[in-house]
Amino acid sequence: MIGLIGSARIAVFRGRSNYNETGDINAMRVPVETLALLGGKALVTVGAASAIRQDLPVGSIVTVTDHINLTGLNPLIGETGQQRFVDLLGIYDRHLRERFALATGQLGRKAHEGVYMFFPGPSFETAADVRAAQALGADMAGMAIVPEAILARRCGLRVLALATITNLGAGLRQEPVTLEARMRTGAASAHALSRLLGKFFEIWMVESRLPRLT
Secondary structure, eight states: OEEEETTEEEEOOSSOOOHHHHSOTTTTHHHHHHHHHTTOOEEEEEEEEEESSTTSOTTOEEEEEEEEOOSSOOTTTTOOSGGGSOOOTTOSOHHHHHHHHHHHHHTTOOOEEEEEEEOOOSSOOOHHHHHHHHHHTOSEEESSSHHHHHHHHHTTOEEEEEEEEEEEOTTSOSSOOOHHHHHHHHHHHHHHHHHHHHHHHHHHHHHHTSOOOO
């Protein structure tokens, strides 16, 4: 769906295809490459995550600063030529993160940032997984975001990734996690996320119209 949020022209994907649903780590290649071919400049991607850091409250929206992917899965495997060797340093655009933090502050919410660790799912993490993720420096874990972020970087798109904390990781809570509970938390956070993205696009468009200093 292509339209406007304020004066920002955007394309919205109606859902996403995850590796745990398709068995294809390349499932988002066509949508991401289509966005680039349409003239898109950046990809904003959102996913659910388990908190690995205990001070990330359930329901909070966290900006991804970097990721850890030790799964051996990568959507660029099988490509030929030098372009498959994509540099992922700074994959999550600092400028976009700063503008999202500004939007968060203007709406009176606390800004959170953290490192996202990719797990393919569909089963949730074990308590040992969570301890390992903590030792490696992860703040949250999830089953999305990373494949499309790599594809976006491959296409020259800037990336803003946001994770909604839907539960505490295994071993940090007593009760079992269920998909239904995660979905309820995600749905409850949808309104706040919509307002934050609206403010983010507003700030981005205002800045894009300012004269650039040389």
